[in-house]
């Protein structure tokens with residue numbers, strides 16, 4: 001039977017099969033068919049429904065086609081494994097997709113334009129939007145006074161694009177009950193105050209959004225499904241076939257978001273492979289609370305979709321962000337006289353990670369500053385042996401921390417596009433010496449640290465190819481094949497998904513078709529953004545989820 005086979009021929013098939021994370025290690029492994037970290041090459045591939053049957057020469061693959069097969073001439077295009085996005089926020093991405101982003105060059109103009117975003121809102125409705133001060137001429141967060149002047153008569157909440165701070169006008173502060181008497185929670189909820197003790201409107205920390213979201217009408221299940229459908233379309237257009245929500249519950253709470261995921265998966269609105277990482281602070285708020293198991297979380301999904309979802313890691317937070325000066329550093333910031341701080345003190349962090357591991361979870365812990373990375377490594381060392389640990393971001397490193405990461409066997413999930421987005425802000429926060437130590441990709445790979453790329457979208461736009469460009473611009477040694485390995489094989493490994501990331505026989509038919517062979521483009525062209533490589537079609541589990549298969553010459 002050869003019905004329902006799809007054969008793609010006449011192109012470059014980069015299988016990533018047989019590849020090691022670096023070009024040198026891939027060649028050293030001795031298979032002459034594996035020239036670099038993109039693995040074994042072929043010119044054609046055949047899949048049937050959701051499984052890959054074979055990759056090989058045009059002749060071999062065309063011989064498999066029969067009546068009813070779909071045979072497509074790639075006309076020189078490239079086929080790669082669909083990109084794996086091990087750390088994103090799809091619910092939040094879809095939720096904010098239609099909202100204004102207060103950004104641009106001039107701070108004054110950006111704030112003055114905010115009232116334009118209220119056009120389609122009911123008179124009393126909250127205005128919720130995001131702001132990105134990294135490109136402004138004066139990069140100060142907007143204050144309640146700025147927002148009151150722009151919009152005095154409805155609650156306004158702007159979320160920093162990093163998700164690690166918000167700023168509110170007076171009405172929003174009042175509705176959320178935030179005033180001069182509101183207590184800070186160190187590392188988690190920090191109210192900035194003026195000289196007289198009144199809130200300036202800026203609130204930092206991982207619980208800042210939650211406090212205000214709790215005062216808004218909650219999103220409906222339909223809104224949740226629509227948000228996920230929107231995120232799925234954006235991800236598919238960027239070639240992503242496998243996505244992880246790296247903090248389920250962070251927008252609307254765990255129950256509402258799990259219901260939306262269940263609905264989106266059951267209805268087909270979310271056709272990608274999905275991993276859900278519940279926020280540990282959301283499923284076990286206090287250090288002593290019992291931690292629900294992965295099976296407990298799966299029970300929140302309709303039975304029919306449970307097998308489509310990976311529930312293996314919990315998301316833990318050790319610190320904040322460099323852009324909001326909430327990342328935890330060993331030495332003070334360059335531009336303010338403090339060093340940020342931890343979300344949990346080191347003993348409590350270790351206790352949380354240990355309890356999560358005891359409940360059957362692998363951990364994925366957000367740590368950006370060097371002090372936070374150190375605390376996470378210390379904490380992981382006390383968890384039960386055999387627990388898989390990821391560090392999310394791992395931005396500010398030195399040689400000792402790289403060596404410790406390697407010795408600990410921890411996976412680093414890093415975001416190259418952050419550098420393209422906020423490079424000047426990082427230099428202002430850290431000074432040149434420390435900024436030069438951010439995200440040393442090739443040093444991580446050389447040390448043997450499993451390193452997966454991701455975007456943390458919608459913090460940045462998040463296309464994997466944009467991440468490749470940013471990585472090659474930042475790192476003079478990294479190759480395109482190595483960067484793409486980090487977006488495929490390594491991402492699947494970070495999720496514990498051995499069905500994705502590689503076009504080997506029997507794997508899920510998750511594919512991205514690119515306009516040309518990305519490894520044939522000089523790295524300088526990638527670094528300059530002149531590679532000309534585009535996503536032309538995306539196939540998830542055998543279904544075309546973006547573009548179409550079939551090209552004119």
Ligand SMILES: [Zn+2]
Nearest residue numbers: 087088246456
């Ligand atoms: Zn994130």
